[in-house]
Amino acid sequence: MNPFVFTTDTQIVFTYDFGELILDKLSDLSTSSILILTDLGIAKQDFFKVFLHNINQIEAKITLFDTITSDAEVTIVESITRIAIDNACDLILAIGGGSVIDTAKLVNIGLTLKDTEILNYQGINSITQKLKPLWVVPTTAGTGSEVSLVAVAKDNASNKKIFFGSHCLASEYAILDPNLLVTLPKFLTAATGMDAITHAIEAYTSINSNSPITDSLCIGALNNLFTYLPIAYNEPTNLSAREQTLIASTMAGLAFSNSGVGVVHALAHAIGAKYNTHHGATNAVFLLPGIKFNSRNSQSYYDDLSYKVFNNRNANQEFLCVKISELLATLELPLNLKSLGLPQLTNEDIEELAQTALVDPSLMFNPVEASLEDLKELIINSYN
Amino acid sequence: MSTFKNSDELNLVMLNLWTQISQTPHIANPLLESKLIVTFHYRSPEAQLTIDCANGSDFNILLGDNEIKPLIELFMKAEVANEFWLGKINVPMALLSGKIVSKGPINKALALLPAIKPAFQIYPSIIAQLNQSDS
Numbered sequence: 001m002n003p004f005v006f007t008t009d010t011q012i013v014f015t016y017d018f019g020e021l022i023l024d025k026l027s028d029l030s031t032s033s034i035l036i037l038t039d040l041g042i043a044k045q046d047f048f049k050v051f052l053h054n055i056n057q058i059e060a061k062i063t064l065f066d067t068i069t070s071d072a073e074v075t076i077v078e079s080i081t082r083i084a085i086d087n088a089c090d091l092i093l094a095i096g097g098g099s100v101i102d103t104a105k106l107v108n109i110g111l112t113l114k115d116t117e118i119l120n121y122q123g124i125n126s127i128t129q130k131l132k133p134l135w136v137v138p139t140t141a142g143t144g145s146e147v148s149l150v151a152v153a154k155d156n157a158s159n160k161k162i163f164f165g166s167h168c169l170a171s172e173y174a175i176l177d178p179n180l181l182v183t184l185p186k187f188l189t190a191a192t193g194m195d196a197i198t199h200a201i202e203a204y205t206s207i208n209s210n211s212p213i214t215d216s217l218c219i220g221a222l223n224n225l226f227t228y229l230p231i232a233y234n235e236p237t238n239l240s241a242r243e244q245t246l247i248a249s250t251m252a253g254l255a256f257s258n259s260g261v262g263v264v265h266a267l268a269h270a271i272g273a274k275y276n277t278h279h280g281a282t283n284a285v286f287l288l289p290g291i292k293f294n295s296r297n298s299q300s301y302y303d304d305l306s307y308k309v310f311n312n313r314n315a316n317q318e319f320l321c322v323k324i325s326e327l328l329a330t331l332e333l334p335l336n337l338k339s340l341g342l343p344q345l346t347n348e349d350i351e352e353l354a355q356t357a358l359v360d361p362s363l364m365f366n367p368v369e370a371s372l373e374d375l376k377e378l379i380i381n382s383y384n
Numbered sequence: 385m386s387t388f389k390n391s392d393e394l395n396l397v398m399l400n401l402w403t404q405i406s407q408t409p410h411i412a413n414p415l416l417e418s419k420l421i422v423t424f425h426y427r428s429p430e431a432q433l434t435i436d437c438a439n440g441s442d443f444n445i446l447l448g449d450n451e452i453k454p455l456i457e458l459f460m461k462a463e464v465a466n467e468f469w470l471g472k473i474n475v476p477m478a479l480l481s482g483k484i485v486s487k488g489p490i491n492k493a494l495a496l497l498p499a500i501k502p503a504f505q506i507y508p509s510i511i512a513q514l515n516q517s518d519s
Binding site for chain 1 (some may be wrong): 390486
């Protein structure tokens with residue numbers, strides 16, 4: 001076995017009452033100023049209104065920012081960081097999906113280091129200082145951001161995704177409450193679920209995937225997701241299905257944080273930055289083309305994964321692809337870039353997208369080296 | 385055992401390497417086109433090297449502290465740098481494990497990799513010269 005390092009800095013807590021758990025934990029601390037981050041969709045939910053009422057009863061000052069939009073946009077991160085510094089916040093609480101959680105991670109850098117210019121801290125492991133406590137409550141099952149050591153921001157000025165990676169970005173607590181998922185819209189259930197599936201598949205086949213810990217997390221996550229994601233999609237209030245997909249998403253998040261992802265994510269980041277498409281839905285479009293591309297000389301990874309996930313002696317890469325196709329049909333997700341809403345792509349568009357994907361950090365973990373021409377071909381073939 | 389006895393030896397090797405890179409058009413030209421400024425921070429032994437291609441035509445190699453603000457900074461042990469130039473290091477793994485720390489736009493740092501890989505052929509002869517002069 002090759003030497004490996006597996007890192008996690010987050011305590012994962014599963015509960016059926018996130019609010020009570022947070023208030024209980026806060027009662028043991030001397031926190032004086034809490035920043036709560038969420039989005040408008042969550043802010044209007046009854047569970048959030050009840051939680052906000054209850055947390056406002058404690059002695060700490062509460063600052064609420066509830067208008068985070070899709071993607072952690074750099075200027076929004078900088079505005080919230082200013083608010084957090086001005087209010088001397090000593091704890092950040094993020095309740096939401098990947099965009100809310102990534103925004104919270106980036107605000108935490110600026111808040112702790114007292115610097116609103118977040119772009120100063122992009123890079124890998126360049127942040128070495130322990131940051132202020134960050135508690136996260138995911139309201140989707142897919143991004144894995146609650147346990148990941150990375151954050152992705154969107155820079156509207158350059159239409160590019162900006163990458164931050166450090167174990168210091170990890171949340172202190174990831175509080176998993178499946179009750180928060182029962183009102184998740186069907187599209188988000190499907191798209192975030194496919195994000196988790198992509199994390200698990202790409203982490204398993206990554207060039208860094210040499211750890212039996214990440215392998216087990218990927219297999220376990222995929223086993224759960226192939227079984228329970230269709231149920232969560234068709235029966236949104238099925239709590240068992242929500243539990244399983246939520247845990248699977250966290251498992252996949254732990255795996256990809258340690259192994260990396262691959263060409264599917266590289267392409268999805270490039271498309272998402274230019275056309276604002278949903279990250280999980282974009283991953284879903286590129287997942288099968290990505291597997292087929294990598295199977296040119298890494299098919300055995302997918303054969304092995306398929307055999308282990310489906311516990312079937314005859315399962316191989318082809319079987320895995322059939323299962324993914326069936327799942328995509330069940331989840332009624334767009335199958336190509338055109339149906340995802342992209343306009344007709346010009347040669348210049350394709351060149352620009354492929355160039356962006358070529359230098360995306362995800363690509364360095366892909367099991368097969370992808371050239372500019374390979375990426376252009378993948379984009380062209382995924383258009384319709 | 386460390387490849388470099390002290391900072392002077394490390395500086396000499398890196399200066400020699402980058403001078404040869406700057407004189408090798410198929411390696412130097414993509415770096416000049418990138419117009420990047422990259423600073424390498426080495427430890428054990430300590431050294432600092434800045435490659436400044438900002439004006440797109442001149443290849444400036446600066447040793448030690450300077451006033452230039454780099455776009456990308458890379459931090460590593462000198463021995464990791466030695467393994468890198470020998471083509472023995474898995475860069476993604478080194479980044480994930482913190483052996484190499486990258487500050488600045490990581491996509492631009494990664495874009496440099498294919499450009500400087502041909503220099504892996506130059507480095508062994510430079511290290512061989514160092515070993516000869518040491519013996």
